[in-house]
Amino acid sequence: MDWRMPAETDPHDRTWLAWPSSGYTLGDTPAAAEEARRVWGSVANAVAEFEPVTVVADPDHAAVAARYLSGDVEIRTAPLDDAWVRDTGPSFVIGTEPEGGQRLGAVTWTFNGWGAQDWASWDNDRLLGATIAEWAGAERVDSQLVNEGGAIHVDGEGTVLLTETVQLDPHRNPGIRHDDVEAELARTIGAATAIWLPRGLTRDSERFGTRGHVDLLATFPTPGAVLLHQQNDDAHPDSAISAQLAERLTGAADASGRALEIIELPAPQRLRDAEGFVDYSYVNHLVVNGGVIACGFDDPNDEAAAHILAEAYPGRTVRTIDARALFARGGGIHCITQQQPALPH
Template sequence: MRWVMPAETAPQERIWMAFPPGGYALGDTSEEAHAARSCWAAVANAAVEFEPVTMIVAPGDEEVAAQYLSPEVEVRTAPLDDAWMRDIGPTFVVGKADDGGTRLGAVDWVFNGWGAQDWASWGKDSLIGTAVAGLAGAERVGSKLVNEGGAIHVDGEGTVLVTETVQLDPHRNPGLSKADVEAELARTIGATHVIWLPRGLARDAERFGTRGHVDIVATIPRPGTLLVHRQNNPEHPDFAITAEIIEFLHTTRDAAGRAWNIIEVTAPETTTDAEGWVDYSYINHLVLNGGVIACSFDDPMDATAQQILADAYPGRRVVSVDARELYARGGGIHCITQQQPLLP
């Protein structure tokens, strides 16, 4: 069986999410918990207007989840530590058999709390990949690679974007070389051409970050085209970082040998929050059947970014959800969702 990860623009069966079970995601007060639950639910309730959504809820949280979620959102239970389904859940792939048949697969990466972070717990989350694979009726594709769904972006034609500071992180995959990682990405998601970004954004490299997930930096709306985060404020540390990444990407090609059409997506004008420099990014959006769920930040750049996304995904309706509560907890809309492809 040859496994291939379809592009996120390919037809989808459903979206998988996880409802925040407690801990830092809910915060220390009832107001903070309400804000978190409302934001996760807002994404689910927007997405279910386009396609089915399944929300994994920790046992005992069914009643509170029902207060926030649309009745159209399917709820299934499983133990959870956290709620970043893109990272704790499986990466869905499509298997192509020699007889021409197709099968749904689910790559179950090793999850160790974004590189064994001292603030993270992952005993329950490390089992979610297998659990979701079973609920989806997918064949589990085991992997010994420590990896997360937010650390890869594909074009469906063999290209995958990764980051040196993630897959080569000594707290994730000590001793592995680029060749080792590339071989495993070829086996599990059908990658034939790996592009190694040098790093991620500044805040993502801080204590509560992922150490450089690509899904806040760049994405591939269609083969040969990149949407890339650009910070234009010279006082922000990402000003230099995003310039370096864009310059690097101009030197690369996709799996078909094409030079990239790079569309820069300017960051919001808001540059700080109570914790310091923000990594607010419009790149971290969710593509759906007929739609896009975009991050908004009550910022003057929101409308511009929404139009860029509408142009990048013609025929899809762009819906914005205020993502500030997500970013305050370490991620965005793409980070809390995972698409399951529709089998042909």
């Protein structure tokens, strides 16, 4: 079976989320829990305006989830540690059989809490990919590679973006080499060309980060083009990182041999919060059927970012949701969602 991960812009059958139910994601006060539930619910309900949505909730929290979710959202139950389904769920692929038929597959990466971080737990979440694969009726494509869905972006035509600080992380895959990763990505998601970015954003590289997920950095709005996080303020350390990323992408070619068109997506003007430099990123959006669910930050650049996204995804409605409560917990809208592609007719 030849597996291929479709572009996020291809038609979806549905989007999956997981419901916050414990730990730092939910928070340790009633106000924090309310904030988490409202933002997760807002994202799920917004996506449900465009396509079917299934939310996985811990059995003890399913009734709570139902109070925040519209009647259009399906709820399923499974034990959970956390709520970042982009990373704990499967990456869906489509397989072509020798006789020409196609089937849905689900790559179940090995998950170890973003590199065995001391603040993470994953006894339940490491099993979630297989559970969702079964519910989706997908053939499992098991992988020994420690990886997360937020650590890869594909153009649907054989090109994958990734970062050297994630797949080559010694706490994830000790001793692994670039070619080992590329061979496994070719097997599981059909990646013929890997474009390695040197690192992630500053805050995402600190103690409570992922060590460099690409879905804060860059994505493909269409094959041959890349939306790139651009920090224009030299007072933020990500300014130098943006320059590094632009240099690497400028010299790269995709699986079809094309030089990449770089579309800058300027970062919000706000540089810091109570914890330090922010990693707010408009790149961390979700493309849905007929729409784009975008991150907002109550920032002067929100409107400009929405305009850039509308031009990058013509014909799609851009819906902006305040994502500051998500980023305060370590991620954004793309991080809490996982698309399931529709099989071609």
